Amino acid sequence: MENDKKAMPVNTPRVKYRVRPLFCGRAVFADESRFYRIPQEAAAGDPVKVRIRTLADNVDEVWVRLTGNSEKIKYLEMSIAFRANGFDYYEAVFMAGKEPTEYDFELRRGGKIWRYSRMGLTEEDEWYYPFRFEAGYHVPEWAQGAVMYQIFTDRFCNGDPENDVETGEYSYLGRKVRKVSDWHSLPLDFDVHRFYGGDLQGIINKLDYLSDLGVEVLYLNPIFVSPSNHKYDTQDYSHVDPHFGKIVCDTDEKGVTGKYRVRTTDPENLAASDEVLRTLIEEAHKRGIRILLDGVFNHCGSFSNWFDAEGIYQGVPGAKPGAYHSFDSPYRSFFRFSNPFGWPDNDSCDFWWGNSTLPKLAHEDSAELRETIMKIAEKWVSSPYCADGWRLDVAADLGYSSDFNHRFWQVFRERVRKANPEALILAEHYGDASSYLQGGEWDTVMNYDAFMDPVSYFLTGMEKHSDAFSPELIGDGKTFAETMQLRMCQFGTSSLLCAMNELSNHDHSRFLTRTNHKVGRAKDLGRNAAAEEISLPVMRMAVFMQMTWIGAPTVYYGDEAGVVGFTDPDSRRTYPWGRENKELLDYYKKAIAVHKKYEALRRGSLKMITAGQDFICYGRFTDDEHIICTVHTGSDPRQDPVPVWETGLPRNCSGRMIRVLRTSADGYDTYPATVPVSSGMMQIHSGAQEGAVYVWEKDPE
Numbered sequence: 001m002e003n004d005k006k007a008m009p010v011n012t013p014r015v016k017y018r019v020r021p022l023f024c025g026r027a028v029f030a031d032e033s034r035f036y037r038i039p040q041e042a043a044a045g046d047p048v049k050v051r052i053r054t055l056a057d058n059v060d061e062v063w064v065r066l067t068g069n070s071e072k073i074k075y076l077e078m079s080i081a082f083r084a085n086g087f088d089y090y091e092a093v094f095m096a097g098k099e100p101t102e103y104d105f106e107l108r109r110g111g112k113i114w115r116y117s118r119m120g121l122t123e124e125d126e127w128y129y130p131f132r133f134e135a136g137y138h139v140p141e142w143a144q145g146a147v148m149y150q151i152f153t154d155r156f157c158n159g160d161p162e163n164d165v166e167t168g169e170y171s172y173l174g175r176k177v178r179k180v181s182d183w184h185s186l187p188l189d190f191d192v193h194r195f196y197g198g199d200l201q202g203i204i205n206k207l208d209y210l211s212d213l214g215v216e217v218l219y220l221n222p223i224f225v226s227p228s229n230h231k232y233d234t235q236d237y238s239h240v241d242p243h244f245g246k247i248v249c250d251t252d253e254k255g256v257t258g259k260y261r262v263r264t265t266d267p268e269n270l271a272a273s274d275e276v277l278r279t280l281i282e283e284a285h286k287r288g289i290r291i292l293l294d295g296v297f298n299h300c301g302s303f304s305n306w307f308d309a310e311g312i313y314q315g316v317p318g319a320k321p322g323a324y325h326s327f328d329s330p331y332r333s334f335f336r337f338s339n340p341f342g343w344p345d346n347d348s349c350d351f352w353w354g355n356s357t358l359p360k361l362a363h364e365d366s367a368e369l370r371e372t373i374m375k376i377a378e379k380w381v382s383s384p385y386c387a388d389g390w391r392l393d394v395a396a397d398l399g400y401s402s403d404f405n406h407r408f409w410q411v412f413r414e415r416v417r418k419a420n421p422e423a424l425i426l427a428e429h430y431g432d433a434s435s436y437l438q439g440g441e442w443d444t445v446m447n448y449d450a451f452m453d454p455v456s457y458f459l460t461g462m463e464k465h466s467d468a469f470s471p472e473l474i475g476d477g478k479t480f481a482e483t484m485q486l487r488m489c490q491f492g493t494s495s496l497l498c499a500m501n502e503l504s505n506h507d508h509s510r511f512l513t514r515t516n517h518k519v520g521r522a523k524d525l526g527r528n529a530a531a532e533e534i535s536l537p538v539m540r541m542a543v544f545m546q547m548t549w550i551g552a553p554t555v556y557y558g559d560e561a562g563v564v565g566f567t568d569p570d571s572r573r574t575y576p577w578g579r580e581n582k583e584l585l586d587y588y589k590k591a592i593a594v595h596k597k598y599e600a601l602r603r604g605s606l607k608m609i610t611a612g613q614d615f616i617c618y619g620r621f622t623d624d625e626h627i628i629c630t631v632h633t634g635s636d637p638r639q640d641p642v643p644v645w646e647t648g649l650p651r652n653c654s655g656r657m658i659r660v661l662r663t664s665a666d667g668y669d670t671y672p673a674t675v676p677v678s679s680g681m682m683q684i685h686s687g688a689q690e691g692a693v694y695v696w697e698k699d700p701e
């Protein structure tokens with residue numbers, strides 16, 4: 001807007017109104033985007049400019065209140081830097097210090113004071129979710145608004161049948177593992193030992209499909225050596241699992257008996273499998289697609305070379321005794337045992353949630369363990385692999401105390417960023433993650449609190465596991481808006497822009513199944529119930545919100561093809577190659593294309609404009625793009641006036657908005673439709689279950 005031809009320079013005399021307009025709270029806006037904080041990121045000692053928008057000539061004074069860790073409040077008077085479209089843009093500059101800086105705004109008029117913070121405008125005189133700045137905090141720009149795609153590797157595509165797990169190859173949790181021959185068969189209630197054969201070569205084979213879909217980032221569930229299909233029980237962090245990679249040695253001619261042992265410990269198999277990952281990342285990068293790996297550092301697996309309860313590494317050349325078998329194991333300090341006399345075969349280890357396959361790692365007790373994990377984290381984001389970051393499993397539970405966790409992730413960030421300055425650090429977390437999002441630890445999180453949960457309740461009334469149904473929340477726009485506003489306060493804007501906004505994932509029911517309002521699990525309701533009475537229009541509305549809300553829209557593999565499923569393991573069904581819902585897939589492509597086309601949808605500000613029963617309207621905008629997004633959850637047509645000027649357009653503007661995407665109960669389209677704007681307002685005519693994106697048409701140059 002500083003370069004806007006209509007912007008009024010600072011030294012232009014201000015217009016004096018004959019009758020001063022009433023205070024207009026709806027005009028007030030600020031956030032931490034690159035237009036309202038310049039630069040968005042800065043080093044200690046650098047000047048930082050902050051802005052806030054008001055209606056022209058609408059306030060007497062504007063101040064910014066700042067405080068650091070010393071909690072001494074400092075006031076800076078703001079001045080009008082320029083006027084554009086009937087708004088005054090106030091600015092002030094502070095110097096970035098070594099301590100984090102929190103700030104909010106104080107607006108004064110006629111003896112009355114308002115505060116503006118992340119929670120919006122209030123008359124309360126207290127620190128109420130202030131904005132926050134931390135010098136040196138860097139969130140990779142490539143991740144902001146990026147279209148992500150999550151792959152549960154075993155269920156995506158089988159590109160190399162020669163590396164498939166064989167039926168009876170080994171036992172897991174007392175059951176012989178099984179190779180599933182029918183790709184389209186459904187998971188069972190106990191499914192962890194069943195393998196469909198998906199692998200990294202399958203992902204390589206489908207990179208063109210993913211590129212055509214519009215994907216910019218792949219998040220892979222764990223791919224390192226592990227006996228389960230989900231691989232959250234890591235056996236060897238240093239290598240890719242040959243069942244996902246490549247098996248070149250399949251015999252015990254080297255003196256190592258047992259097919260599984262040979263497959264997962266032979267150096268040739270491990271090296272060849274690591275090379276497949278390198279090829280995948282290289283081929284993805286050629287297509288402009290980045291790769292996030294899953295780091296499971298809270299616990300390892302009982303098959304682990306460090307623990308080795310199953311004796312996989314006994315007799316393997318060069319292997320050291322596991323902590324389960326030997327008191328003298330070099331890995332004993334990696335775990336906590338309650339029985340100091342339990343060896344050999346000491347089963348008194350602290351297991352994650354009591355699961356005998358998941359011994360918890362005792363990071364506090366072992367500097368060697370911590371250093372080992374740091375080197376693993378560095379290895380995969382460095383050459384020759386060059387992965388683009390980590391998704392961190394149960395990251396807030398890693399240690400035995402919160403203080404230790406914070407210190408661990410601070411070091412982790414330093415080490416990973418030194419190895420790859422543009423690596424993304426994204427954590428799994430339920431609840432308020434703000435203490436980890438202060439700039440020195442995680443970049444962002446899987447966005448359950450400020451996306452998946454509220455969107456699921458607003459559109460379906462369903463809890464994300466399909467464990468509860470709250471019909472009163474369907475279409476409750478006010479509750480949705482209030483929930484979103486509060487929960488987004490845990491993020492800074494740069495962190496929020498790359499938050500993983502999912503509708504489904506490997507731990508929860510598929511969103512399409514949630515549209516049928518059936519409460520329960522597959523074992524109770526039957527697997528076929530997951531596809532009964534589902535609603536594609538509601539699914540499309542959810543995708544619409546995913547592609548227009550602030551954050552990184554993340555597609556769980558197969559959602560775009562119409563895959564259904566109750567919570568895991570049923571949500572881990574295979575991608576239905578050759579049986580896709582072509583219409584839904586086409587819609588995904590169109591919605592993703594709209595998201596990627598407009599900078600306002602990728603990195604722009606977000607402002608909730610209207611929130612009522614069965615209807616919400618929000619604006620996404622930059623200095624030169626103005627977008628209105630509407631969602632109507634009801635079944636009857638309706639008409640709503642929308643103040644488009646709140647996106648930064650002139651309050652009395654006239655012109656037109658162009659509808660570029662629409663989904664409704666009747667279908668979807670991207671045919672441009674014109675909607676007139678008069679006196680800053682547009683009339684929205686919404687059909688049943690309709691979502692629509694409207695873009696302001698700029699004046700021709």
